[in-house]
Amino acid sequence: MxxxxxxxxxxxxxxxxxxxxxxxxxxxxxxxxxxxxxxxxxxxxxxxxxxxxxxxxxxxxxxxxxxxxxxxxxxxxxxxxxxxxxxxxxxxxxxxxxxxxxxxxxxxxxxxxxxxxxxxxxxxxxxxxxxxxxxxxxxxxxxxxxxxxxxxxxxxxxxxKMPDALTLEIGPVLWERKPELLRHHIESLLFQARRAAAGMEKSERAKQSAKYKDIQKRIKALEERLIW
Incomplete structure (x- = not known):
């Protein structure tokens, strides 16, 4: 098979x-x-x-x-x-x-x-x-x-020990080993986060929410993980 x-x-x-x-x-x-x-x-x-x-x-x-x-x-x-x-x-x-x-x-x-x-x-x-x-x-x-x-x-x-939130999202073993596809993987997560942020940016109320601020922090953190 x-x-x-x-x-x-x-x-x-x-x-x-x-x-x-x-x-x-x-x-x-x-x-x-x-x-x-x-x-x-x-x-x-x-x-x-x-x-x-x-x-x-x-x-x-x-x-x-x-x-x-x-x-x-x-x-x-x-x-x-x-x-x-x-x-x-x-x-x-x-x-x-x-x-x-x-x-x-x-x-x-x-x-x-x-x-x-x-x-x-x-x-x-x-x-x-x-x-x-x-x-x-x-x-x-x-x-x-x-x-x-x-x-x-x-x-x-x-x-x-529980990994931090971002490492749980990326994958603790993936982050430790840095396989060839890891950048692609993180970029995919970034794409999803940016798309969510773009949707919220259509509403001024949403842009003032804690959820929007959290997404912005997540985007920044994911961008930083692209550098190693």
Whole structure:
């Protein structure tokens, strides 16, 4: 099963061996690739909606992996029994939704060894939640797919000092390692912040708000992070 660069980065971050959950599996491509590559002994793939579950089951049948990939329909991690899997992958969702998925199944999360996450947005909220709840970012990478830059991270158990807000937004491991795509990543965050500021500048009342001042401070701080 050939994956695009985004899902391949997710697959590569999964610790080898054990049972893996692929939450929000869509067509089941990641689940199948995890088994075929030997990355996982078994995968439980889930999706909230029937259509993606049927598509995933079709993919599993076509690849003759019915014994290695099980597809379950349900909401997030609630389809799992605590201790059933060692690693959970959640990709292609907003960070806020990922937080709600993690918060909805605390007993399942407590028994996990690792989380592999690819937020489409809201990375600050996601990282903040992880550090608040006894997890930390152990590894991160940036990857380009379909002309868009994506962040993929692996979180592991263990309390660590909470990074500052800007580092949580950029990514603590990314900032430490300074990968090739980091400037592009920060520039993307800057673009979003400047667009938000431009929208507020259409209103004099908004320009006087604390939120506008905070955005201006964030823009300045991000600009300073482009220099190293």
């Amino acid at each position: 050939k994956l695009d660069a985004r899902l391949e980065a997710v697959r590569a971050f999964v610790p080898a061996g054990g049972v893996v959950a692929d939450i929000g599996t869509d067509h089941g491509y990641l689940a199948v690739a995890l088994v075929q590559s030997g990355q996982a002994e078994r995968v439980i793939a889930s999706d909230l909606n029937l259509g993606p579950c049927e598509a995933a089951r079709r993919t599993v049948r076509e690849e003759r992996l019915n014994g290695a990939v099980e597809v379950r329909q349900g909401d997030g991690l609630t389809v799992l029994v605590p201790g059933e899997v060692q690693t959970a992958c959640i990709a292609g969702m907003g960070g806020a939704l990922m937080v709600s998925i993690l918060a909805a199944a605390p007993l399942v999360v407590k028994k996990l060894d690792a989380l592999v996450l690819q937020p489409m947005n809201g990375a600050y909220e996601l990282r903040h939640y992880l550090y608040q709840h006894g997890w930390h970012v152990a590894d991160e990478t940036l990857v380009v797919a379909d002309d868009r830059i994506y962040t993929v991270l692996r979180a592991e158990k263990g309390r660590c």
